[in-house]
Amino acid sequence: MTSLEAVSSYLPPAIPVEELREPLGLTDQQVRRFTRLYGLERICQAPDQSEAELLLAAAGKLEALAGQEDRVRYVVRAKGLRTTAPYPVSPLQQVREALGLRHATVFSVADHGCATGLLALDVAGTLLAADPDxxxxxxxxAGDKTFTPFSQWVEDVSIMGEGMTALLVSANGPRDRVLGYRARIIGRDDGVIDLDPEGAREAKRIYQDVMADVIHDALADAGIGVGDLDLVLPHNVNRVSWTVAGKNLGIPQDRIFLENIAKTGHCFCADPFVNYQSARELGLLRPGGFYLMTSAGLGQSFAAAVLQH
Incomplete structure (x- = not known):
């Protein structure tokens, strides 16, 4: 059964949203909305670090990797964005070389937006389950560099951070086992993911219902109910969306981990794993307890995974 052997994250220094007013062209009203209503006070940014450097900073903190490099058969890059570096630069290959993982099969998964991190975990587990070793x-x-202006924020939804995570995954670990996973994409026929006015209205209309459906499907896959969850580790899109989701799902707000929203911004598909590490450091995960990771991304992609600590 797919298990998290270890998780590490790297969070670059965070700057106040107010300092992004000019670079992002934010109005006074948008700054107030992001900070006072959405709870996005500070955003992790690393203007002097490349994507490869950010990924290596996260992997470098993964103590369980040291001495086990030969056991790593797959390196899976979860990308919320398709393009995060200028051609022909390949940050993933740079990371592979720096970590000495030349023997591993290396590839990226994308096109699930900020839900790609959970997709990558599922793909890794599938590959390991079929591996003879x-x-x-x-x-x-997991995580992305805000390489273009398009990637720096989602208008009136969230501001993106550059935090990164590294996960060591096994097929049969003793804890943090994935009991259920479900994903869904409600895409457009033309494949466009940009939030034009029409697309934004449709996204807002379906968001809560589809997210709830995917979460319930993952819980059913795991054989448990909402009331069995100790904690929800969400994507850090904004505080309002999770206040509404908690009410819709019947999950008390104190079981939804929202502490990092004010500290990091929305770090693409790394959020659930960043939140996992924080929750574990705070002692919020009890042995044998059930918890939920969930994310949504541009293009109306949704994912949820149920794990047991």
């Missing part, structure tokens, strides 16, 4: 491991790298 029961001791094989996968390294999943």
């Amino acid at each position: 029961p001791d094989a491991l996968a390294l999943v790298l």
